[in-house]
Amino acid sequence: MDLQLKSALNDKQYIAASTSSGPVLIIAGAGSGKTRMITYRIAHMLECGISQSNILALTFTNKAAKEMTERVRQLTGEKLPKLTTATFHAFGAAILRSEIHYLGYDDNFTIYDQADKISLIKNVVRELHIPLEQIDLYELDNLFSSIKTNRSGWSTETSRYKEIYEEYLLQIKAYNAVDFDDLIMLPIKLFEEVPALLRKYRERYQYIMVDEFQDTSLAQYRFVHLLSQEHRNICVVGDDDQSIYSWRGANYENIVNFERDFPNFKEIRLEQNYRSTGNILQAANALISHNTKRKEKQLWTGTEKGRSIALFHPDDEDHESEFICTKIKELAFEQGLSYDDFGVLVRTNNLLSSLEQTFIQNQLPYTISGGKSFFSRKEIKDIIAYMRLLTNPDDNVNFLRIINTPRRGIGRVSLESLRSYARSHELSLFSAVTKLSLDMNAPIKDRLRQMCCSFTEMIECYKTKLFSRQPMAKTIRALIGDIDYRGHLISEHPDNERLVQWKMKNVDLFLQMFERWEKNPDNIHPNIYEYLNRISLTSKVETDKEQGKVNLMTIHASKGLEFDTVFLAGVEDHIIPHARSIQENEQSLEEERRLFYVAITRAKRSLYMTSCKQRKVMRETIATVPSRFLEEIPQGLISHIDEEIETSDEEAADLFAQLRAKLAT
DNA sequence: CGCCAAATTATTTTT
């Protein structure tokens, strides 16, 4: 292996990639070849004889982790089974998988995603007899998260929720489940309480890298700090201008923490942009300079100015989608671009749906990433709930989800008696049901006992099957047939056969994925716990960038990606900046500006922005105002597109002539 | 006591 680091990278990148030891802070502007540099850095470490098992690279998404391994593999031509690249959460989960017994959990613990967490909170609120209408569950989710990760303490307004929080903690532990915050906080706790463990992991991971450092939370920082403070071989890479996750606890002041905790660190700035044309970069620079709290930097590019940024004002969102579709077809033809060279970015998921409609109508191939995730579809969650209950009988949240799905005649009242029985015997709901169905003296109706009996029998039967040598996917498929899930869907949607078909197709897709995973020979531990963990941490299906399809996504999902041509839709006040952040404070507004900045800097050659004159919001049409951020871009860089959606006649004729000329030659 | 249908309400971003 000969990397030729020096010729493959520019001077700054070279320094960054070749400095393996000691603390390194890399400020990498948008499009500065960050990924390339990181890839080379890891490859270089391997070349220097550092064992792959000593390297830990933490990324922000699973996709990024996977891609990083893949790239290093291509560069080095080696299989890298011991190289650890993972998200913080996945890494935390892996640690817990082997060590959680130290903390009094069972190692078949379940990971609760946001939906599970909210449904648990809801149950707690109900049990405490607090009227639900006074409670914003989403807000509680956030609050509990900040409390758990020490982002904030109890205040006079929030202390009234303390009781709910404490009950939440008790219950989630009793269910042998952990939430996303636990995946970071419990490993920290382990390290602090069991010094031998900390030593073990410090010894193993001697070289640590953190990508997207601006999006790490204080807790995550504490976690890597614990691991790396002894050997100090830590390299963090980030760009404060691209910090867009502060609502999730990301805190780019971690850069300051890093500077404090790792004195004599080496700082490297990557400011040469290889991605975008001069105009696009200039617009981005002008925009972001309106932020007050930032590290001053000046991105520059050696490439030409390029075409100007186009701005169009459609009448409404239908017009907008039409424009985008037409324009993409036109550009693809004129410039010989493939559809996958296009990215259509939006601020919020709901804006994707009208776009999707129009893409279907126009028969334009597209992929959507983000959006309502595959694993959070109801039919998939139902199946997963069965799998989770099979692996962890203490999981009351998932028990409640499926006990009456499909209908078993166990309604509100029966459930209440089950609950009180479980409570008085200090049992999980599932154990309670098991016990009830055997205990002839228990105070329940025969019919209910009958139901419980058949339910537990069924679960036990599949549990045995699942842990025998038979293929797991096959077992789950049998289970779905056994409970007649299709019949359940039909009764839920009696007048919509197509929906039922669609949902069953999703279920089948899920089973196929499971099967493929199970049969994959690269899979070292093909057990069901691994799989359930994995899908808890994977919100969306990892769509390998599909060729020949336009990419539709939220701006958040576009981070780290680039497209030849970018369409930014819904560039309106109250969308970006989002209405909520306008209400909040200047800080939120700055984050929205960074979001806009990220969107713009995804574009390599062309950028189109659309801002509707009016838009349907919750059934009524309201007039909209162009985004205030548009005014922060030098007007000379923007050219306005007027009503030319139906390509004017001459232009159409011209296109036609071109086409004819092409065919003639 | 469960089930169905009508009313209601909620929509930022994601590990």
Place this chain on the structure above:
DNA sequence: TAATTTGGCG
């Protein structure tokens, strides 16, 4: 628009 909650019926 779609999923969830509530109220009345069988």
